[in-house]
Amino acid sequence: MRIIVTGAAGFIGSNLVRALNARGYGNILAVDNLAATEKFHNLVGLQIEDYLDKNRFYEEFAAGRYGSAEAVFHQGACSSTVERDGRYMMENNYRASRTLLEGCRRQGARLIYASSAAVYGTNPDCVEQPRAEHPLNVYGYSKLLFDQVVRRELTQSSRQIVGLRYFNVYGPGEAHKGRMASVAFHQFGQYLREGKVRLFGAYGGYDPGEQERDFLWIDDLVSVSLWFWDHPEKSGIFNLGTGRAQSFNALALSVVNALRQQQGKKEVSQKELVARGEIEYVDFPEELKGKYQTRTQADLTRLRGAGCEHQFLPVEEGVPAYVLRLWESRSHERKGAPPIPFASVSKQDPLGGGK
Numbered sequence: 001m002r003i004i005v006t007g008a009a010g011f012i013g014s015n016l017v018r019a020l021n022a023r024g025y026g027n028i029l030a031v032d033n034l035a036a037t038e039k040f041h042n043l044v045g046l047q048i049e050d051y052l053d054k055n056r057f058y059e060e061f062a063a064g065r066y067g068s069a070e071a072v073f074h075q076g077a078c079s080s081t082v083e084r085d086g087r088y089m090m091e092n093n094y095r096a097s098r099t100l101l102e103g104c105r106r107q108g109a110r111l112i113y114a115s116s117a118a119v120y121g122t123n124p125d126c127v128e129q130p131r132a133e134h135p136l137n138v139y140g141y142s143k144l145l146f147d148q149v150v151r152r153e154l155t156q157s158s159r160q161i162v163g164l165r166y167f168n169v170y171g172p173g174e175a176h177k178g179r180m181a182s183v184a185f186h187q188f189g190q191y192l193r194e195g196k197v198r199l200f201g202a203y204g205g206y207d208p209g210e211q212e213r214d215f216l217w218i219d220d221l222v223s224v225s226l227w228f229w230d231h232p233e234k235s236g237i238f239n240l241g242t243g244r245a246q247s248f249n250a251l252a253l254s255v256v257n258a259l260r261q262q263q264g265k266k267e268v269s270q271k272e273l274v275a276r277g278e279i280e281y282v283d284f285p286e287e288l289k290g291k292y293q294t295r296t297q298a299d300l301t302r303l304r305g306a307g308c309e310h311q312f313l314p315v316e317e318g319v320p321a322y323v324l325r326l327w328e329s330r331s332h333e334r335k336g337a338p339p340i341p342f343a344s345v346s347k348q349d350p351l352g353g354g355k
Contacts, residue, residue: 001068004061004109006031006054006100007075011174012114012166012221014042016073019222021047029066031057031076039176058096062103071160071229074100074113078139080180081118086138093142098149101161105153110160112228115237117167117214117296119144126214127299128165128237136291147237160232164225167241167298170318171218172325183248184215184319187255188326196278197252203284204294209249212295214241217318220310227308234306241298242312252279254315258323 003020007013008030017028026047033054034040043051052066054076060066077093097113104111118140119133120126135141143165150163170182187197199209206212224240249270256278257267273279284292313321 001070002027002029002049002066004029004031004066004069004072005075006057006072007077007114008032008048008051009034009039009042010075011042011171011177012169012218013073013075014046014173015171015218015222016075016225017043017046017048019226023226029069033076036176042173042176054096058099058103062099062106064103064106068107069104069109071110071112072100072104073225074111077114077142079116079177081137081139082179083137083139089138089142090145093139094145097146101146101149101153104159104161105157108159110232112160112162112164112225113146113150115147115163115165116140116143117165117239117241117298119147119165120293120296122291122293124295124297125299126167126239126241126296128239128302136293150237154235157235160228161235162228163237164221164228164240165237165298166221167214167216167239167296169216169218169221171322173218182215183213184251184255184315184322185326187252188259188323191256191259191278192330196280197256198280198282199248199252200284201281203289203292206294208281209252209279210247211292212245212247212297213251213293214243214245214297215251215315215318216241217313217322220312220318224303224308224310227310231307236302236306238303238306239298239300240303241296241300242314243298243300244312244314245295245297246315249279251315251319254319255323258320259327261320262323262327 003025005013005017005028008017009032020028028048030048030051031054078089083089117126119135121134121136123132123134125132133144135144147163150161154161170184174181174185191197201208221240228234253270256273
């Protein structure tokens with residue numbers, strides 16, 4: 001039977017398609033919006049049965065236009081946390097997801113979909129319970145509202161429905177995301193251009209660069225997603241992070257030392273990088289005060305309780321693997337060859353971030 005991946009040309013969707021291909025699945029309907037044409041690079045080399053624009057897909061799928069499907073991996077969404085058009089966000093993230101859920105209900109298809117740690121806002125207690133859910137922006141709210149629909153659906157459905165609340169994901173395939181690409185991606189580009197990485201100064205009781213995130217390597221996200229695919233009896237809403245908060249200093253140190261290794265230089269300490277000006281702290285922006293997550297860490301109690309024992313990579317292991325991919329792609333492009341799928345170098349704001 002067919003597998004459907006929405007957001008298939010995006011960062012996470014394309015990595016899921018690649019992993020499904022590695023398992024021998026090619027009967028994949030890829031759904032996306034290629035108005036931003038650079039995303040097509042993420043589909044190069046992948047095996048899909050068909051491609052469909054997302055503006056046609058949701059209503060037609062709900063009406064049974066595309067036949068039976070075994071499962072839908074729903075990654076299609078606007079992931080910009082700074083999007084100000086609430087009507088667009090709710091239509092794109094919430095309403096389309098509800099239509100998809102209705103289609104899955106009619107066809108008996110399984111649904112594994114992307115939620116977000118943005119539902120927790122500034123709450124450091126990231127546990128999958130309503131008491132912890134206080135989104136700061138309409139993006140987080142659009143994800144939370146659909147999670148609430150799913151919670152009601154789970155009380156009356158026997159088919160698999162899984163919502164995965166992604167924390168700060170990084171890895172190949174995110175170049176098209178611009179400002180919403182991961183911090184690791186932006187630090188890589190900034191260090192190559194300027195010979196330094198900029199981090200936020202002291203804020204929220206944290207010393208410069210010591211604000212923390214749960215940084216998640218894309219391969220770990222894909223592995224957990226496929227674990228649920230392998231366990232169709234498991235349903236619910238689950239955090240998907242490493243369960244370990246790490247500082248932006250630790251991330252920058254891993255990025256810089258991985259780049260230094262590629263350049264044939266020795267590793268250095270964070271203290272030395274600061275002394276050399278290769279890590280630089282900037283004043284915390286006034287416009288972000290009160291709207292910024294100073295610390296995120298996934299509570300993995302529910303994930304472990306479901307039986308998933310996947311072991312996640314810390315930034316000290318995941319980031320060097322990512323930097324190597326970015327470095328290889330950069331070298332490839334400088335020789336005049338077409339881009340290697342899944343990697344590029346950003347010219348965007350290095351302080352940007354994304355899920």
